[in-house]
Amino acid sequence: MSTLSLQSFQEQVSELLLRHRSLLDVLSKNGQSNASVIRAVTKAVTECGCIELHATKQTFEPGIDLEQAKEVAGKHVKGELCENCREAVSSELGRNLFYMSALCNLLDINMDDVVQRESQKCSTLGLFNLS
Numbered sequence: 001m002s003t004l005s006l007q008s009f010q011e012q013v014s015e016l017l018l019r020h021r022s023l024l025d026v027l028s029k030n031g032q033s034n035a036s037v038i039r040a041v042t043k044a045v046t047e048c049g050c051i052e053l054h055a056t057k058q059t060f061e062p063g064i065d066l067e068q069a070k071e072v073a074g075k076h077v078k079g080e081l082c083e084n085c086r087e088a089v090s091s092e093l094g095r096n097l098f099y100m101s102a103l104c105n106l107l108d109i110n111m112d113d114v115v116q117r118e119s120q121k122c123s124t125l126g127l128f129n130l131s
């Protein structure tokens with residue numbers, strides 16, 4: 001299976017982007033699509049019920065290794081997304097990526113570079129880059 005690069009996705013979005021050429025329009029659509037991702041996850045909890053949220057305080061001890069930290073840090077999620085909710089959340093994430101890509105196009109930012117730099121930061125900062 002071939003992987004679609006962010007660059008080619010970005011070019012594809014650029015070609016489709018006739019209606020949303022205004023920066024303000026794209027900015028607000030980006031915010032809206034982000035809220036829709038949150039909404040889809042929320043609905044999986046409150047309307048479908050395939051996942052449950054059990055939130056408690058997260059505590060991290062300094063000096064523990066990655067595996068220990070993973071065990072201590074609760075995900076607060078019980079269960080797995082059902083097929084419908086997975087589809088809904090994935091679809092909203094895609095929409096969100098579309099507008100993020102559109103924003104990058106308007107500001108002449110390359111998404112592959114963004115991912116590359118963030119990945120670099122992650123490997124430099126390591127384990128406690130949690131925020």
Ligand SMILES: [Zn+2]
Nearest residue numbers: 048050082085
């Ligand atoms: Zn569900």
